[in-house]
Amino acid sequence: MSKAIPSRSEDYSLWYNELVKKAGLAENSPVRGCMVIKPYGFAIWEKMQQTLDKMFKDTGHSNAYFPLFIPKSFFSREADHVEGFAKECAVVTHYRLKNDEENGGVVVDPDAKLEEELIVRPTSETVIWDSYKNWIQSYRDLPLLINQWANVVRWEMRTRLFLRTAEFLWQEGHTAHATKNEAIEETEQMLNVYADFVENFMALPVTKGVKTANERFAGAVETYCIEAMMQDGKALQAGTSHFLGQNFAKAFDVKFANKEGKEEFVWGTSWGVSTRLMGALIMAHSDDDGLVLPPNLAPIQVVIVPIYRKDEELAAISEVAEKFASELRSKNISVQFDKRDTHKPGWKFAEYELKGVPVRIAIGPKDLQKGTVEIARRDTKEKQFVQQSDTVGFVEKLLQEIQENIHNKAKSFEQENTHKVDTYEEFKELLKKDGGFIYAHWDGTSETEEKIKQETKATIRCIPLNSEKEEGTCIYSGKPSTQRVLFAKAY
RNA sequence: CGGGGUGUGGCUCAGUCCGGUUAGAGUACCUGGUUUGGGACCAGGGGGUCGCAGGUUCGAAUCCUGCCACCCCGACCA
Numbered sequence: 001m002s003k004a005i006p007s008r009s010e011d012y013s014l015w016y017n018e019l020v021k022k023a024g025l026a027e028n029s030p031v032r033g034c035m036v037i038k039p040y041g042f043a044i045w046e047k048m049q050q051t052l053d054k055m056f057k058d059t060g061h062s063n064a065y066f067p068l069f070i071p072k073s074f075f076s077r078e079a080d081h082v083e084g085f086a087k088e089c090a091v092v093t094h095y096r097l098k099n100d101e102e103n104g105g106v107v108v109d110p111d112a113k114l115e116e117e118l119i120v121r122p123t124s125e126t127v128i129w130d131s132y133k134n135w136i137q138s139y140r141d142l143p144l145l146i147n148q149w150a151n152v153v154r155w156e157m158r159t160r161l162f163l164r165t166a167e168f169l170w171q172e173g174h175t176a177h178a179t180k181n182e183a184i185e186e187t188e189q190m191l192n193v194y195a196d197f198v199e200n201f202m203a204l205p206v207t208k209g210v211k212t213a214n215e216r217f218a219g220a221v222e223t224y225c226i227e228a229m230m231q232d233g234k235a236l237q238a239g240t241s242h243f244l245g246q247n248f249a250k251a252f253d254v255k256f257a258n259k260e261g262k263e264e265f266v267w268g269t270s271w272g273v274s275t276r277l278m279g280a281l282i283m284a285h286s287d288d289d290g291l292v293l294p295p296n297l298a299p300i301q302v303v304i305v306p307i308y309r310k311d312e313e314l315a316a317i318s319e320v321a322e323k324f325a326s327e328l329r330s331k332n333i334s335v336q337f338d339k340r341d342t343h344k345p346g347w348k349f350a351e352y353e354l355k356g357v358p359v360r361i362a363i364g365p366k367d368l369q370k371g372t373v374e375i376a377r378r379d380t381k382e383k384q385f386v387q388q389s390d391t392v393g394f395v396e397k398l399l400q401e402i403q404e405n406i407h408n409k410a411k412s413f414e415q416e417n418t419h420k421v422d423t424y425e426e427f428k429e430l431l432k433k434d435g436g437f438i439y440a441h442w443d444g445t446s447e448t449e450e451k452i453k454q455e456t457k458a459t460i461r462c463i464p465l466n467s468e469k470e471e472g473t474c475i476y477s478g479k480p481s482t483q484r485v486l487f488a489k490a491y
Numbered sequence: 492c493g494g495g496g497u498g499u500g501g502c503u504c505a506g507u508c509c510g511g512u513u514a515g516a517g518u519a520c521c522u523g524g525u526u527u528g529g530g531a532c533c534a535g536g537g538g539g540u541c542g543c544a545g546g547u548u549c550g551a552a553u554c555c556u557g558c559c560a561c562c563c564c565g566a567c568c569a
Contacts, residue, residue, distance in 0.1 A: 004530090011565060013563090014562095017562095028561085032560080032561090082559090085568070087568090088567075088568075152569095154568070154569080156567075156568060157492085157566080158565095158567085158568090163569090164568070164569070169569085217569095225569095237569060238568090239569095240569070245544080261565095272569080273569090276569055306526070307527070307545055309526080309527060309540095342532085343531075344526085344527050344529090345528065345529070346527085346528085346529040346530050346531080347529085347530045347531090348530085349528095349530075350529070350530045352528080353529095362528070364527095366528075367528090374528075491569090
């Protein structure tokens with residue numbers, strides 16, 4: 001009872017905040033806007049990392065590490081880039097503290113001012129392209145396919161655990177190519193890797209698209225993205241992949257000699273996903289009882305809870321439970337047998353539901369007599385008795401089924417809350433009522449996009465890649481349009 | 492940075508308007524016992540600079556001034 005969280009219908013954002021804390025994923029830190037990621041939350045992030053890391057390696061990328069600090073001067077090299085990030089940079093100006101003689105404690109030593117101030121990286125394009133200048137001389141050095149796992153800092157005004165924090169963890173891929181086409185292919189390939197990951201591991205449908213000029217990454221020629229719908233109908237950008245053209249190559253003078261011996265600037269890409277995915281995962285599937293985790297990312301896939309009165313009963317149950325645990329583990333299923341006697345079964349049931357463990361097996365004296373176990377699935381809360389001889393196979397299949405079920409559920413939710421709209425009146429009406437994704441015609445201008453944003457809070461999430469061309473007129477200006485774009489309120 | 496709200500044991504909050512014994516409750520925690528198929532019960536126990544700093548007063552969680560933090564709503568954003 002004490003752990004109960006507010007319901008989604010009551011207060012969606014409070015539900016989210018409480019869930020993150022009560023499920024032991026993360027908490028606020030003493031530093032404003034930053035978070036402490038707790039072991040259970042970090043375990044989920046580690047599973048995401050492992051999966052993505054393998055996908056990156058399988059597509060030919062290598063990991064490296066570049067410094068946290070970036071010389072201030074690097075930033076001004078690429079005009080759009082500096083403009084995009086200048087307002088949210090943490091800056092290191094000094095390198096020493098000293099004792100405060102007057103008030104006690106310590107103060108910044110004014111004599112220890114840095115000659116050139118350092119920026120705490122909000123993203124690493126500049127420092128990485130500075131290195132690439134030295135790494136690349138010939139077409140033989142290309143493509144250069146690097147990824148790094150790192151933390152970055154963006155000094156945000158308003159923050160929320162996982163969704164927007166001043167410091168966050170992410171991966172950033174930075175590649176260099178000999179040709180424009182190859183760089184575009186890389187950009188698209190990584191977008192597909194992200195979409196594949198979010199669909200198949202996070203069990204969340206995504207819409208692939210390109211950003212409008214307003215929403216484009218600072219310094220990119222084109223920004224691709226995947227957008228996912230949360231349970232409140234708002235959109236969340238789950239990953240981005242940028243075609244950088246030759247912008248950073250020119251800014252950092254990265255040239256290579258082609259086969260004809262002529263010098264050319266290289267073509268770049270960058271792409272990233274962050275701990276924000278944790279927010280997406282939480283908001284997409286969870287319910288009023290707590291987290292619902294897709295089996296493919298759950299740190300604990302199966303929990304076994306013994307029900308007993310006497311020690312002899314526990315001993316007999318443990319024997320069965322340990323046998324299942326090791327059989328399941330041999331099939332690469334992560335199992336926790338919780339035989340703590342400090343908590344009652346009912347308490348444990350509620351606790352593992354809050355933590356989103358996909359499958360629970362309860363074994364009690366009656367089960368020993370009947371040769372059964374009770375298996376409960378987190379996604380539907382259904383329970384059933386299963387013969388012990390069938391248990392391992394049943395659980396294996398059930399985990400797959402849960403993975404599919406929550407994906408399907410998210411998919412139909414997305415479909416139910418996606419609408420085509422042809423007039424601005426309908427558009428506003430729909431946003432007021434249900435929110436969700438709205439496909440509408442747009443005249444292609446930033447002015448119109450900006451006006452709609454001001455009047456309705458909805459933004460163009462992307463120009464979808466898969467949508468067919470269709471003649472129409474802009475819902476706002478009435479000017480001709482060739483394609484519908486995806487509007488939504490966004491996180 | 493604007494508008495609103497809140498700061499009281501680990502957590503959720505009452506008490507503040509109208510100043511007055513030793514600052515409360517629920518929950519969590521510790522000990523002992525009974526319990527264990529959906530967040531157990533009984534008994535005992537520990538834990539508080541009432542956000543911080545000043546001020547008014549015989550006396551401040553309560554009144555006054557300043558500051559800080561957090562939350563919600565806007566501007567900025569993955």
